[in-house]
Amino acid sequence: MSYVNPLHIPVGSGQQSGYSSLNGAVAGSQQTSQFLSPFRRRMPQPAYAAVGKFRNATGRSNVVHSAISFDYLGHKRQGVPMRELSTRSIPGLAQMIEGAGDKVLAHTGLQRITLRINWPGYTHIEWARSIEITVNGPITRAELGQKVAQNFSRFIEMNRGQKPTSLDFHMGQNGIRFEHVILVGLMNVFEDSWQADVAVDLR
Numbered sequence: 001m002s003y004v005n006p007l008h009i010p011v012g013s014g015q016q017s018g019y020s021s022l023n024g025a026v027a028g029s030q031q032t033s034q035f036l037s038p039f040r041r042r043m044p045q046p047a048y049a050a051v052g053k054f055r056n057a058t059g060r061s062n063v064v065h066s067a068i069s070f071d072y073l074g075h076k077r078q079g080v081p082m083r084e085l086s087t088r089s090i091p092g093l094a095q096m097i098e099g100a101g102d103k104v105l106a107h108t109g110l111q112r113i114t115l116r117i118n119w120p121g122y123t124h125i126e127w128a129r130s131i132e133i134t135v136n137g138p139i140t141r142a143e144l145g146q147k148v149a150q151n152f153s154r155f156i157e158m159n160r161g162q163k164p165t166s167l168d169f170h171m172g173q174n175g176i177r178f179e180h181v182i183l184v185g186l187m188n189v190f191e192d193s194w195q196a197d198v199a200v201d202l203r
Contacts, residue, residue, distance in 0.1 A: 036078060040182065040201040043169060046123060047189045048116045065108055065188040067197070070145050071098045079184035079199050085142075085149035086178075093142040106138035114193045115148060117155050121164030122171070127155050128193075145183055148196055153178050169200065176200055 035041070070080045073096060080097060094100040105113070111134050117127040131147050133139040139147075156178050160171040169176055185197035 034077075035199065036075075037201060037203070039203045040078075040199050042184070043198040043200055044120055045118045045195060045198070047187075048118060048193050048195060050190055050193075064191070065105075067188070068104045068141065068144065068186040069098075070141070070183045070185060072096055073098050077184070079182040080145065081179070081201070082149035082152050082181045082183050083179045085145045085183060086153055090140075090142050090146070093146070097142055097145070100140065100142040102141045103138035104141045104144060105133050110134075110192060112192070115151050116189070116193050116195050117152065118195065119155070119159075119171075120169045121166040122159060122162060124165065125159055125162065127151075144186065148183060148186060152181055152183075152196070152198075156181075176202075 069077070070085075071078060072080060076098075084096070085093065088096070090100075112130050112132050115127075115129050115131055119125070129151055131144075131151075133144070156171055156176075162171075164170045167175075171177070180200050180202055182199040182201055183196055184199050186194050187197055189195050
């Protein structure tokens with residue numbers, strides 16, 4: 001499989017945008033943005049929402065914190081391949097990512113967040129993992145992106161053999177692999193729960 005340098009995304013005549021059910025979860029989010037690559041499409045995901053007594057008791061369903069974006073320098077709203085985020089060093093990412101050193105969650109007062117993955121066709125598999133965000137001081141954009149990417153890598157590795165309920169975004173050798181997954185943003189969907197805004201690029 002050939003590797004295309006993501007820093008030089010070709011502009012095709014068939015520009016398209018994809019929408020996720022995360023759309024609207026965060027006011028002013030980048031969900032309506034257009035990808036420059038005709039091969040890139042957004043992965044539709046159901047936004048996590050607490051159910052039952054807990055949610056009824058708290059009454060909180062509104063998004064609390066703003067979305068966090070992940071972009072290469074000079075390429076707004078296109079996302080960053082998770083393979084790059086998971087394998088490169090933090091100093092390396094600092095040379096590539098817009099606002100890599102920004103302490104993106106310092107204002108929240110949180111010690112940790114919960115990352116939830118609702119992969120279409122695999123929503124019967126619950127993935128909720130805690131990410132510590134103050135271990136060595138407030139976490140930076142690059143560090144956070146790396147941790148999110150590592151979670152997706154483990155999720156795909158552990159579940160690619162599972163039978164999906166839909167084949168549209170099925171994982172595996174003949175489907176979506178980790179190198180196809182793009183991190184566009186991270187959204188606060190409920191309380192301390194966050195979900196990644198994800199795109200897939202099958203080049």
